[in-house]
Amino acid sequence: MKTNCFFSQRTLTCLFGVGLTVSLPALGAENLTGAALKRIDQQVERAVDRQIERQLEAATERLPALVRPDAPAPLAELPARLVIQSDTGRELFTDVEVEDGWRAVERQWLITVDVSDIHHFNQPGITVIDQTQMAGLGLTVLRFRVDPGLDSRDQLQKLLPEALVQRLDRNHIYRSQTGASKHQGPSNIDEPPSCPVPISIGMVDTAVETDHPAFAGTAVVQRDFLQDLQLADSYHAPTDHGTAVASRLTGKTSANAATRLPSATLFSASVFYGRPASVSGATLLHLVEGLAWLESNDVALINVSMAGPDNRVLATVIKRLIDRGTPVVAAVGNEGPAAPALYPAGYPGVIGVTAVDQDRQVYRWANRGEQVDYAAPGVDVAVALTDGRYGSQSGTSLAAPIVSAHLACALASTSLDNALAQLTRRADDLGDEGRDPVFGHGLLPDIH
Incomplete structure (x- = not known):
C-alpha cells in the first residue's frame, strides 16, 4: 500500500493508497525517540482501523439487503479538546485526546495513596484537587493536576518516586x-x-x-x-x-x-x-x-x-x-x-x-x-x-x-x-473445541 507522509507546523499527515488519511500531532526531531515512534505507529494503526470500519459501514448502508443491521454506532469525530461546562457556563473539565488515541481529562492524573505518600505531591507544577476515600475497598484515590510541561509519565517520573509512578495513571475516559x-x-x-x-x-x-x-x-x-x-x-x-x-x-x-x-x-x-x-x-x-x-x-x-x-x-x-x-x-x-x-x-x-x-x-x-x-x-x-x-x-x-x-x-x-x-x-461450546478466543467457554442462552 503506497503511503505518503508530510509535516505541517503542528501536524503529521499520512495519505494511504486506499483513500485513507490520518493526521496526528507532529513531534520535533528531538522528540522522535523509539517510544514516540511506537506511539505514532499505534495511533496510525488505530486511526486506519477506524476509517476502514467507517468505510465498511458506509458500504453496508448502500447494500441494506445483503447485510444485517448489526454495525456499532459510527465513531464520532470528537474535537481534540472538548470543554465540559456547567449549566452556568463554568468550565468543569476538558475532554482531550491523549496517547494511543485514547481520551482523558486534560492534565488530570489519579493515584492510589497511603497517608505517607501525600507529601510527594506538594511541589511546583502539581496541584492536588481532591482525595476520594473508598472505605469498602480500603483505598484512597488522589486526583491531581499538572502543569503542561509535566503532563506525561516520563516527566512525572523525574519528580516522583518510582513506586508512586507505577501506581498513577491518567484520568482516562471510557465509553x-x-x-x-x-x-x-x-x-x-x-x-x-x-x-x-x-x-x-x-x-x-x-x-x-x-x-x-x-x-x-x-x-x-x-x-x-x-x-x-x-x-x-x-x-x-x-x-x-x-x-x-x-x-x-x-x-x-x-x-x-x-x-x-x-x-x-x-x-x-x-x-x-x-x-x-x-x-x-x-x-x-x-x-x-x-x-x-x-x-x-x-x-x-x-x-x-x-x-x-x-x-x-x-x-x-x-x-x-x-x-x-x-x-x-x-x-x-x-x-x-x-x-x-x-x-x-x-x-x-x-x-x-x-x-x-x-x-x-x-x-x-x-x-x-x-x-x-x-x-x-x-x-x-x-x-x-x-x-x-x-x-x-x-x-x-x-x-x-x-x-x-x-x-x-x-x-x-x-x-x-x-x-x-x-x-x-x-454453555454451548461453539467454535474450536473447548475454550477459545472467539466464544470463550461457549454460548449462554438468554434469560427467559
Missing part, C-alpha cells in the same frame, strides 16, 4: 459498547421469569430511565455520580445505554415480555456525561467511585458494559473488588477482531463477554482474545429505549448483562467457583 438503536413495535412475547430468587446486582453505566415501564416490576436504586457538577443540558447525563443494559439485566425488553429478574434489586451507578453525536463518556474517577459504591451495597456482582484503555488505578480497584469476593462481568468491546484487549474485561479475574447473533455467529465487531470467557446473545436484540419505547440494539454491552443475570442467579445458592462451573457446563 459504552453498543450500536445504534432501532424502534420496534409491540412484542407478543410473554415469557415467564426463570430466576425468582431475591438478589442484588450492581451496574456501572449511564443513568437508567427508572420511570420506564420496563422497570415497573423490579426495584432500581440509582445514584448519580455527576450530580454535583450541575452539567449544562448539552452534557447532561444520558440514559439511553444504561436503560438498554438494565432492561436486559433485570427489567423488560418489550411491552408484553415478563420482567426478567422480578425479585432482583438493581443498584445503578450513573457515571457518564453526554458528548456530541451521542458518544457519552465516563471519567475514570467517576467510574471507580461508582464501583466502590456498588461494593458498599453488598451486590452479588457488578456488570460493566463499557470499555477503554488499560489503567493502573482501574486495575487496582478491579483487583480489590475481585479479592474481596465481588465478581466483575464486563463487555469485551466492539473494536473489531484484530483489536487489542480492552479494559476492564482484559484484567485477570474479570469475566469477559462477547456477543453472538441469532445464527450463533460471533458479532463481527467484537474483540477477541484470552479475555473472552463466555458468549451471549447481543446482535439485534430487544431492549428498552428512552422515552418509554422499546426497540433493538447490538453490541457486547448487551451480551454482558445476560451472563451477569445467569451468574447472579447461580450465586444465590452457591459459591463463585461452583457458579462459574455451572455456567461453563451450561
Whole structure:
C-alpha cells in the first residue's frame, strides 16, 4: 500500500493508497525517540482501523439487503479538546485526546495513596484537587493536576518516586459498547421469569430511565455520580445505554415480555456525561467511585458494559473488588477482531463477554482474545429505549448483562467457583473445541 507522509507546523499527515488519511500531532526531531515512534505507529494503526470500519459501514448502508443491521454506532469525530461546562457556563473539565488515541481529562492524573505518600505531591507544577476515600475497598484515590510541561509519565517520573509512578495513571475516559438503536413495535412475547430468587446486582453505566415501564416490576436504586457538577443540558447525563443494559439485566425488553429478574434489586451507578453525536463518556474517577459504591451495597456482582484503555488505578480497584469476593462481568468491546484487549474485561479475574447473533455467529465487531470467557446473545436484540419505547440494539454491552443475570442467579445458592462451573457446563461450546478466543467457554442462552 503506497503511503505518503508530510509535516505541517503542528501536524503529521499520512495519505494511504486506499483513500485513507490520518493526521496526528507532529513531534520535533528531538522528540522522535523509539517510544514516540511506537506511539505514532499505534495511533496510525488505530486511526486506519477506524476509517476502514467507517468505510465498511458506509458500504453496508448502500447494500441494506445483503447485510444485517448489526454495525456499532459510527465513531464520532470528537474535537481534540472538548470543554465540559456547567449549566452556568463554568468550565468543569476538558475532554482531550491523549496517547494511543485514547481520551482523558486534560492534565488530570489519579493515584492510589497511603497517608505517607501525600507529601510527594506538594511541589511546583502539581496541584492536588481532591482525595476520594473508598472505605469498602480500603483505598484512597488522589486526583491531581499538572502543569503542561509535566503532563506525561516520563516527566512525572523525574519528580516522583518510582513506586508512586507505577501506581498513577491518567484520568482516562471510557465509553459504552453498543450500536445504534432501532424502534420496534409491540412484542407478543410473554415469557415467564426463570430466576425468582431475591438478589442484588450492581451496574456501572449511564443513568437508567427508572420511570420506564420496563422497570415497573423490579426495584432500581440509582445514584448519580455527576450530580454535583450541575452539567449544562448539552452534557447532561444520558440514559439511553444504561436503560438498554438494565432492561436486559433485570427489567423488560418489550411491552408484553415478563420482567426478567422480578425479585432482583438493581443498584445503578450513573457515571457518564453526554458528548456530541451521542458518544457519552465516563471519567475514570467517576467510574471507580461508582464501583466502590456498588461494593458498599453488598451486590452479588457488578456488570460493566463499557470499555477503554488499560489503567493502573482501574486495575487496582478491579483487583480489590475481585479479592474481596465481588465478581466483575464486563463487555469485551466492539473494536473489531484484530483489536487489542480492552479494559476492564482484559484484567485477570474479570469475566469477559462477547456477543453472538441469532445464527450463533460471533458479532463481527467484537474483540477477541484470552479475555473472552463466555458468549451471549447481543446482535439485534430487544431492549428498552428512552422515552418509554422499546426497540433493538447490538453490541457486547448487551451480551454482558445476560451472563451477569445467569451468574447472579447461580450465586444465590452457591459459591463463585461452583457458579462459574455451572455456567461453563451450561454453555454451548461453539467454535474450536473447548475454550477459545472467539466464544470463550461457549454460548449462554438468554434469560427467559
